[in-house]
Amino acid sequence: MKTKTFVTAAMAGLLAGSAAWAELVVPDLSYRTGPYAANGTPFSDGYQDYLNLLNARDGGIGGEMIRINECETAYNTEKGVECYEATKGDSPLIYEPLSTGITYQLIPKVSADGIPMHTLGYGRTSAAAGETFPWIFNYPATYWDAASVAINYLLSENNDDLSGKKIALIYHNSAYGKEPIRTLEALASKHGFTLSQLPVDPPGQEQKSQWLQIRRERPDYVIMWGWGVQNQVAIQEAANVGFPMDHFIGNWWAGAEPDVMPAGMAADGYKALNMNRVQDYPVLKEIQAQVIDAGNGAGDGSNVGQVLYIRGMYNAMLTAEAIAKAQELAGTSQITAAQMRAGMEALEITNARMAELGMEGIGPEFKVSCQNHSGSGEGLVQQWNAAEKKWVPLTDFITPDKSVIDPLIAEDAAAYAAENNITPGCL
């Protein structure tokens, strides 16, 4: 590592032409290869392009330039760990791995090393309990929020009554896909619907048997927790067995352009949750002009304005706001990872601020605190219009049923604290 750090530092010095230490280091654990590349690429493009816009337009944040340290994980936990070890010597401020598997891997590591980790609507839901997980943040929403938002939407469609309905959950057979089960089970007993579970082994190119089962059981609704190639295949299979698309709801990682495009017109009417509204934000024009047209785009620019691109940009915006907050609290522009954590814990996103940043209404308003690392948990439902190739928001932000989720979070966090000898408390 000594030589590696030296080499990296030397290279960075050469490339930047300025002192390497006067920078805000933000690693981007991205994936542009493998079965998840279709979803990982636009997200990473949006993430990097926004940070590059800040560099180009404002000279970084608070006068400090941002240096992005990209590392390819291929959505693979082993490579994720290697990336973490390779980048952590650079005094990074934050980790955002875009993978629930890697998140589980890194939770103990970042907590021991004192580097905050932000998992935007993914990762371990109970990390919302900030007193048990001081270094982990999952604002603006968690998987359990997503499950509850989906059920709340179905309730509103069915005159607040789901009793006797059959709902099937088709999920990525991994930590990611299993996350919502606990909440959906609790909601099933509360609202009286039956839940059937259909695991799909990753990466999920083969789903014939699951969809035959759906065809046989004829559930009223199918909810999907999918990612990568699994989404495309599921939507195609749903069309093949003739399942009504408007009764098929993906979570917010199963509702983007790469997921529905391969099925063509057959995907028309497919619904999905979203945590960020998709529309033509003024900031996208600035990115186009100052980053992509200037030749500094992370990708080829073809993803600008897509669901996952906007989510990546939204993620970068939340990170940038947290850095600014941390700089304000610390009274210095040169912040450390510990100061970054304090900034994240004091983060507040208001409608006024989002409008000021040129992305009015992109996400819900929320405020992070020591007790609550998960924000408001709101999400909206959008529908795919295949003719116009556009996602159309159907609802405004829907509030999840916190009365079901909060006790589950408390229970899971308490179990984690007991397992790992953690005394919950604010740092």
Add this chain to the structure above:
Amino acid sequence: MLYREAGDFKTTYAADSQTFPIAFDRWRYWAVLAVAWLVIPFVIDDYWANAILVPFLIYSIAAIGLNILTGYCGQVSLGTGGFMAVGAYSVYKLMTAFPDVSMLIHVVLAGFITAAVGAAFGLPSLRIKGFYLAVATLAAQFFLVWLFNKVPWFYNYSASGQISAPERFVGGIAVTGAGTAPAAQYLICLFFVTLCALLARNLTRGSVGRKWMAIRDMDIAAEIIGVNPLTAKLSAFAVSSFFIGIAGALFFAVYLGAVEVGEAFGIQKSFLVLFMCIIGGLGSIFGSFAGAAFLVLLPVALKVLGVDLLGWPSSTVAHLQLVAVGALIMFFLIKEPHGLAQLWRIAKEKLRLWPFPY
């Protein structure tokens, strides 16, 4: 000149049948051990431990295990990932059920549990051979992964279905969990690697290993000269699974710390370990190390070269890596089917005559 038998007189049978008959090799062997045990623990850091040395050591154990089965006994197995999962889940159940027992004991017990499972899945090998056996072990791979996903008892009913290693100790020093010092991680792996390599080397040059090789070379002939195929094949499956179980236990507990069975122990892992054996050299302990080093180091080396030094996009380098590994496997299969170990053997032969070859 330096590397030769001449002048190195063996006066006992033990000396005559030792592993390294050439003095230079013996010195080299002790030098490697001395560096590994006495120097590296003091200079190791997080990156070297987690990205290079710990995975290298763990994959070496797995490759030795598979080499015993495939290289020495000739039974092709595609179940390595599944057997590693057995090791990982056994050690997880053991370390959560008996937190005060030393990890060394847990890892060895996990090895024995895997040996039992491996022997059970080895039973079909008495009837079927070659490709058909490979398919039977492939079934073991899929069955075991399915089992660990399906039965919540194995992952202690956790919500995510993941298993994560709590902090556990060997003689008061943490070897698992996030707070583990890199030297501790490295040393526990090195301890098992040294033990396994010694054990494997001595098994393979003794009567047990000769029986395995007899079965590999021609099983009917072996039966005629009195080798019992039942004990020979099942012992190969058991010993091989023992090593693979230890590798799986360390892979989960010491290296990754949290594991999702489908991802960490999927079919790709079986192929990866098989490639290590093929590239390193079937039927060679040194080859297991060489293959593991090659496949662990190659991606890291490509990444350092491509991303850090040349500044290429990380996705291009990741794609190039796939191309490079595929090309190298084809190259080795065509040009040197006996793997890196054979290159090493040829180098040694040439070295004996150096500088006066005839």
